[in-house]
Amino acid sequence: MxxxxxxxxxxxxxxxxxxxxxxxxxxxxxxxxxxxxxxxxxxxxxxxxxxxxxxxxxxxxxxxxxxxxxxxxxxxxxxxxxxxxxxxxxxxxxxxxxxxxxxxxxxxxxxxxxxxxxxxxxxxxxxxxxxxxxxxxxxxxxxxxxxxxxxxxxxxxxxxxxxxxxxxxxxxxxxxxxxxxxxxxxxxxxxxxxxxxxxxxxxxxxxxxxxxxxxxxxxxxxxxxxxxxxxxxxxSPEIFIDLETLSITSIHEACNSIESNGGGLASRSISDESLGRALIPQNGDRDSRQVIVVDDVVGDVVS
Incomplete structure (x- = not known):
């Protein structure tokens, strides 16, 4: 700070x-x-x-x-x-x-x-x-x-x-x-x-x-x-974001909505650290995961 x-x-x-x-x-x-x-x-x-x-x-x-x-x-x-x-x-x-x-x-x-x-x-x-x-x-x-x-x-x-x-x-x-x-x-x-x-x-x-x-x-x-x-x-004040409310289902639905509107999706592999801890590890797994992004915005966790 x-x-x-x-x-x-x-x-x-x-x-x-x-x-x-x-x-x-x-x-x-x-x-x-x-x-x-x-x-x-x-x-x-x-x-x-x-x-x-x-x-x-x-x-x-x-x-x-x-x-x-x-x-x-x-x-x-x-x-x-x-x-x-x-x-x-x-x-x-x-x-x-x-x-x-x-x-x-x-x-x-x-x-x-x-x-x-x-x-x-x-x-x-x-x-x-x-x-x-x-x-x-x-x-x-x-x-x-x-x-x-x-x-x-x-x-x-x-x-x-x-x-x-x-x-x-x-x-x-x-x-x-x-x-x-x-x-x-x-x-x-x-x-x-x-x-x-x-x-x-x-x-x-x-x-x-x-x-x-x-x-x-x-x-x-x-x-x-x-x-x-x-x-x-x-x-400087600390800002805390409750990311536990960000469900995988809601992300998947958002991606489907973008795809149905003609948005282009690209797949790539990035780590949790590169997401700035935007994704919460599942079952303690902190390995790299395959995600779908739209213009560098995280869209879905594939695996």
Missing amino acids: SSQTWLHFLPLSVFFIFPATFLITYCISVLLGHTEPDFPYISDTGTYSPESCIFGQAVNMGACLVGLTVYVRYRQIAELYQTHSTQSNILRANRAAAFFGYISALGMSLSANFQETNVISVHLVGAIMAFGGGTLYLWLQAVCSYETHPLLNSMGVAHLRLGLGIMSASFFVLGCVCAGIAHSLFDGVDPRKWYPSNGGWTYHVISTASEWICASTFAIFMLTLVPEFRRVSLN
Whole structure:
């Protein structure tokens, strides 16, 4: 089994893909006049095509990377404490963190694929899952980081992650409250083009700024995982195939079907090893056997 040591690229990719995506879609949406340059929501930059296509595809890729990162982080802590029965608290926190991490990744995909102008209810649910789940994930990871000190991380890293969790929670709540107030006071035509003359402008700015800061805390947290993931390796999974269910009768019937359809059959002698153990020895006999093959595919055992 080969060992993979490239896992640190997972959180590093997450750190780059989301800011790059938001910057690209922001520039496109502003240049095309789909949104105003002053304090738009992140999702406002990916509402209309063509930027919505880029936004959806990139965020889906990022969500997959987040899910993989969450899984590796979960396994890292689980493997570290699997023989320590007294550390049940961190194991529970680790499982809860993985759950909310997956919820956050799913929410990212939902909010990107269901634009606010198409299915607003699903978009809002996805946004709450992404930011709310991400905030809980940061808090639980901060708890785990204090427990894993000094085995995996320094105390400074634990303090940093706690600070990111506090920031994320604070701005998540602030953003939700101000967004509700801003939309209740909005008296314009299109919320994607919110001007200072429209009602609720101040609350709108606070809400959008909070959203961008909240997203930034999640990206910075991912960056803190890079040094730890450099010391983690992953073995390629083993694949097992139950060949006992492959009966000689079924092979013979398949060959007859091919022959009845005009397929050409050729006979040759090959060994079990050359078949890659695709045929199971009968009565312990591992001698070469006569088989019928169709275009190098094993067809039937003659003898």
